Amino acid sequence: MSYEVFSLGSLARNKDDKELLEGRLKEFCCVRDEQLERFIRDQAFFYESKGYGRTYLIFDTEGEDLDTFPPIAAFFTLALTATDYSGISRNKKEKVLGSKPGRKTFRSFAGILIGQLARDDRYDSSFIDGETLLRECENYIELGRQYLGGRIVYLDCKKPLIETYQRNSYRLLSDEPTDEGYYKMYKVLPDKLA
Numbered sequence: 001m002s003y004e005v006f007s008l009g010s011l012a013r014n015k016d017d018k019e020l021l022e023g024r025l026k027e028f029c030c031v032r033d034e035q036l037e038r039f040i041r042d043q044a045f046f047y048e049s050k051g052y053g054r055t056y057l058i059f060d061t062e063g064e065d066l067d068t069f070p071p072i073a074a075f076f077t078l079a080l081t082a083t084d085y086s087g088i089s090r091n092k093k094e095k096v097l098g099s100k101p102g103r104k105t106f107r108s109f110a111g112i113l114i115g116q117l118a119r120d121d122r123y124d125s126s127f128i129d130g131e132t133l134l135r136e137c138e139n140y141i142e143l144g145r146q147y148l149g150g151r152i153v154y155l156d157c158k159k160p161l162i163e164t165y166q167r168n169s170y171r172l173l174s175d176e177p178t179d180e181g182y183y184k185m186y187k188v189l190p191d192k193l194a
Helices: 015-027 034-050 090-097 130-148 159-166
Strands: 003-007 054-060 072-084 108-119 152-157 183-188
Touching: 015 034, 015 072, 034 054, 034 072, 034 108, 054 130, 072 130, 072 152, 108 130, 130 159, 152 159, 159 183
Parallel strands: 108 152
Antiparallel strands: 003 054, 054 072, 072 108, 152 183
């Protein structure tokens, strides 16, 4: 297994690079979740250009010429978000927000969103498993925390993935799925000065 992680924005340096990269993005295949496939193929550049989030590509560099873009094995997108807490119990708010002053009156709270996280169907867990992909993602979250702070990470997932995220210290924010069928999860990161 040999891979490298690059931000989408850092790779689209000129028109030719952007066109080559768009070709690689169009090759990405994820039949388990067509929304993820649609995002990377059709929306990632738009989100990047508007500053809505940052997408990171994991390239398969095994035996590849690095002068061109190697195949994309996986990707993840990070963004800032505000999560609605109006329907969350006081007990759950306390668990998530801890001793944050004024937490009882918060209707929403800021955090870091793992907006997208996917592996191309042509790769299996022997190349990069879900937990390694999540750790790569969390490494970039930690880099961002050095500059911006923040201690809550949010993500939305489908029911079959809940246990995977729970093994990695994520908890359900609500037991009810969203209208789209996703479950909102969160992880409280450790205090930096503790």
